[in-house]
Amino acid sequence: MSTATSRSTPPTGLSRRHRLAERGIDSQLLLLVPALVFVLGLFIYPFLYGLGLSFQPTNGGGAFADYQRFFTDAFQRDTIWKTLRLAIPAALFNVLASVPIAYRMRGRFRGKRLITTLLVVPITLGTVLTAEGLLNFLGPAGWFNRTLQAIGLIDQPLRLINNYWGVFFSLVITGFPFAFLLILSYLSGIDPTLERAAATMGADWKARFRRITLPLLAPGLATTFCLTFVLAFSVFPSAILVGNPTGETRVISIAAYQAAYEQYDYPFASAIAMIMGAVELIVIAVVLVWRSRFYKGATGGKG
Amino acid sequence: MTRKESFEQLRLDNVGRRFGGQDALQDLDLTIRAGEFIALLGPSGCGKSTALNCLAGLLPLTSGSIWQDDKRIDTLPPERRGFGMVFQNYALFPHMTVRSNVAFGLQMRRLPKAEIAERTAAAIRLVQLEEHVGKLPGQLSGGQQQRVAIARAIVLEPSLVLMDEPLSNLDAKLRLEMRTEIRRIHQSLGLTTVYVTHDQEEALSMADRLVVLRSGQVQQIGTPEELHTRPANWHVAGFMGFRNLLELDATRADGGGVVVEGHGLRLTGAPASGVSAGEPVVVGVRPEDIVVQPRDSGAASARDAAGNEVPATVEVVEYHGREFAVEARTRSGLAFHVKTPERVAPGNEVTLVIPAERLLVFPRGDERPPAPALERSEPSLSEVGST
Incomplete structure (x- = not known):
């Protein structure tokens, strides 16, 4: 089927849209935007922020100081x-x-x-x-x-x-x-x-x-x-x-x-x-x- | 494949099953002799699958008993009955290869490894799936899955093989092939088979004896020939290809046949069972038993055929290859389904000649035949095959 579409080359705009649609890329994807914003704002960003924060210990001592502190303290x-x-x-x-x-x-x-x-x-x-x-x-x-x-x-x-x-x-x-x-x-x-x-x-x-x-x-x-x-x-x-x-x-x-x-x-x-x-x-x-x-x-x- | 836990006969005694307040199966009496191929035939919901599940032990009985020779088996769980079963959806274990699916039952019997391997290979060879032994069921086509299901059931050399509409999910061509295949396996292994189907042609062509069920009740038990030529009532007739079922009244019944009247018709027919004058009756005739003659061509020849003549107008013509399926309507509005090799066209005035011995007259009973006839409207398999 894909060979058939590539062999016949109709107006490029149309065939490109068809090819994209075949891979699931079409305007319906826009429906994902709200969810994507939500995930980025409430999950990815706080996670990365926390990850960054964990490498900036309050008392200095290098990026991994807090991790070191955790694993050396038995408590x-x-x-x-x-x-x-x-x-x-x-x-x-x-x-x-x-x-x-x-x-x-x-x-x-x-x-x-x-x-x-x-x-x-x-x-x-x-x-x-x-x-x-x-x-x-x-x-x-x-x-x-x-x-x-x-x-x-x-x-x-x-x-x-x-x-x-x-x-x-x-x-x-x-x-x-x-x-x-x-x-x-x-x-x-x-x-x-x-x-x-x-x-x-x-x-x-x-x-x-x-x-x-x-x-x-x-x-x-x-x-x-x-x-x-x-x-x-x-x-x-x-x-x-x-x-x-x-x-x-x-x-x-x-x-x-x-x-x-x-x-x-x-x-x-x-x-x-x-x-x-x-x-x-x-x-x-x-x-x-x-x-x-x-x-x-x-x-x-x-x- | 020689050893078998065989039996002389299997007796179903008054077997019944209720669901809620509903009788799914009532008073089934049937004796199955070793080596027989029995078909349970009926429309969907008639209780044929219920009967099969009761035999397999997957459904407990609500009445009656099942006897294998002198041993009562309806109280045994399915795993101790030793019957093989082929399910409508095949029920292959999706996580096991073809080989493991077939070997499963043998493993459950704790047979030696070498014997399991040998018998599994033999069963797979029998259904011609040697090159697919390592595949999962999901990688097989419907027909191949069907073969695995059969191999899995027969590898145990069961005393009885139960098949629940095993061909209903296959396409027409494959269905015909598998029909022959199943019959061949049945004969070559000397199996005893109970086969559930709603396809009368399948049942007639495969079975030694048929059990026709309707609303949980046995309508008739007999050989294919008996059922085909002498259906016990118009329900069975409707299932056996008597597509034209008409409600009429008997006006005379004597040695010369029964005269029935109604809807402006007066026909002579053969009584299928005791019919007396004055009784409401249902008459049945197969589409292929009706002869179509053009209205103008010698009415004399028609009279010679000692048949009933019914003038009618052709309404619908379907091309079926060797013949035409014609729907013709009488002046009083009755529709007749007819098969004819003659080319006719809608609107033609024709005379339908119905031989008296082919017009069966049944007592009507409490129910009325449905206005459209019972047989399914698609062309049946043999006609498709013959084109």
Whole structure:
């Protein structure tokens, strides 16, 4: 087709417009302008500004002084580990817990809307309300501990808030609905007749899941993990409210907040933010490399 | 490909399936003998796919039972029935190569690796896909995907192969080829096949026996010849190419046939089942059984044919290669579909001669035939092929 157009050379203006349109360049592209302005103004510019700022340390010492300072100070450096220790397990839990629930809920059945609504409600709550709830529910005198004590399972109340577990629960409550909704939509994109075909070929449900559903779902799992991981990695309010912000849940965003608004050292805060972004990118890159080993084409369903 | 978990016969006993309050399938009684090719035929929504899914175990029954010789199998899950199935959309695993798709069922049986490789290769050879073994289904054409689906179902040497409209997504030429192919595989492997289709020609040409379904109810079970020459009721007739279905009244029924009247016509026909005088009836005749004669050319010869003569005006003429499909309308406004080798033109006055033995008279029952006839209006495959 392209040879045909190049051989016959009609008035050049027209043919050039056709050639451009064939590559998707036409006046409809103008519709992208507002979005482009928005992205440039609210994302690219602040990012580059922050990046530039991080190379201009307040106390001098070269462009990388703030990065050096972060990595030589164990108190700061450990925030990376502390945040990863929260975000990776929480994201993994959210993804893995969503799979069986979404798997059961693929089809149509009575009450599906209600159950989906109940599972998704936590999105609407916001972190602060969740934290309040957790403080009341899981606190030393909360219902959870009182119930366990009442049925004689424990003598002393379990410490479930103002430490690692408080933040972990909070991340699960806010992150699970996202993971669940995403995985549900990925799962319903897989043609259900594939599993039925596997069944007629003698595969029991375990084999069907392992050989058919899981490989087709893997790219969706990777994407979902990345999204919930990024959400969890930037945890801030719940790390303060239900965590132990001076100890085991002093996450990286707290370090950046303290640099910016307690020490008023914006360049250092920017450096921390850049490090935060770099760590996220590394984790995502690892996941995407893993994902690239799987089939990525159509899954036969409504997609 | 010799070993088989064979059976003598498979018996469906009063099988029924309801969806909500609706009967998708009612009281299906059918005995399938080993080696038979059975076609379930009917318009969409008639319950034929439901019947197939019930057989496969993908849908639980709401009534009745299925017996493989003396073993009740309708309570078994699909993976333990050992039936092969070819799906309408093929349902190939998109993330596996052709080879892995075919090998999947053998792997599920935990057979030795060497045997899996050997049988997979043999099945792929059977459907002539040797050069595509390493491709993913997405890289294959529709016909090739179809072959993979068949290879995947038969590599397990199933006691029964179920096919759910396997050719409906293919173009006309390929459909004819695959029809022969499926029949060939069925015969050479000695398979037992249940084949679902809405295409009467496909069913007639492939099956040993046909089951005609309508609204979940069995209309008739019989050999292609039985169904073609003696449809049990006008629903089946409509599906078997009796495109002209007319609502008339029987005025006389005796040894000489049935006389039917209405719409200004008086015709003599053969009763397809018990018809008594005074009953409302539906008469059916195939387009190819009607002879078209020009009005002026000897009316005497027409009388000799001992047929019914119906004067009519040609309205629509379609060229179908060897013949013309003609729609002619009588003075009372009835439309007749006719096939004729003679060239006629719209507006011609003609006489339609309908042989009495080819005009089947059915009791009308509760329903009325739809005003336009039941057969689809596209030219059927054989006519396309013959041009």
